[in-house]
Amino acid sequence: MLNKERVIEIFEKSEVLLHGHFLLTSGRHSNQYMQCAQLLQYPEYAEEISKGLADNFRDDNIDIVIGPAMGGIIISYELARQLKVKNLFAERENGKMALRRGFFIPEGARVLVAEDVITTGGSVREVMDIVKEQGGEVVGVAVLVDRSNGTIDFGTKLAAALTTEVISYDPEGCPLCKEGKQPAIKPGSRKI
Template sequence: MNNRVKDALIRCNALAYGDFTLASGKKSEYYIDIKKASTDPYILEIIADEMAKEIENQGLQFALIGGVALGSVPLAVALSLRTKIPYVMIRKEKKDHGTQKLIEGTMPEGSKILMVEDVITSAGSVSTAIDVVRNAGGIVENVFCVVDRQSGGLEALQQKNVNLLSLITAEDVLKK
């Protein structure tokens, strides 16, 4: 368990109890509001530092960091600034205007991308983003999230031959 991240999430009041509907559609008695954390430069810096340390410890090699718009983009930016590895933003759907691209930034074909995500529940959003990247010729082997809610995301990503790394699990966050 990463106590530095847990303490930071608690300190910024990112953990709330009540009746919540998650992006996956599942109901939950608690909510981890990573947006509170990722909009605070001090907490975001802690997350990026801890991710960078774990990347080094794991010996992960990749050319780009991928952030799913909108929630994961601050994480991708912070990690990019920390590691000096460029990032791309992956949209869920094309815009009606501009370039209408699903991937913003430069991603040469064959690039290995580390996808970052704030919270993984069912891994639906990041699975869609992985498909977008792979369809554009990118390689995704790993997803790194801040919090794994331990609600099927790991298994969903394994079905896509993708490894899930997390700084902290829901079990860790909820432990007193």
């Protein structure tokens, strides 16, 4: 069973946690950033953490795992491999999440949504909407890091390898901006 101490050990070894002044995908600012791509460059760590996450869903009869591009692609693939099911990913098209490349979700499919990091859960909700629009059933959400400290409710089972609260600020009230030490940087893959 995957435990918090082991997850933190893996995150430290793979340099997932960054410190500075960051612009998050949500538009908020923070002095910490979880760069899960650092973790995913080590297949043995991705496999170990994904196995621990997948254990939460082994009895849920999952048919498909889907994640949003970019952050959710590798983790959704590894979860699908662990669960021995089909894997898809959604990507932005004209600013909106969509299934492309001939991907589809069959009516009644039981779907697990996977993501690397959640702060507000926006990308996960967009993917959940796609699943529902296609007639699938979202039976769970699996994430590497839940930055909301468990406050997000997707209306379904949520499993996170690490649940933590990383303080974030509205840009107007950001103390890091007020100090003027350095501008906020966007280390993630999506531009706002």
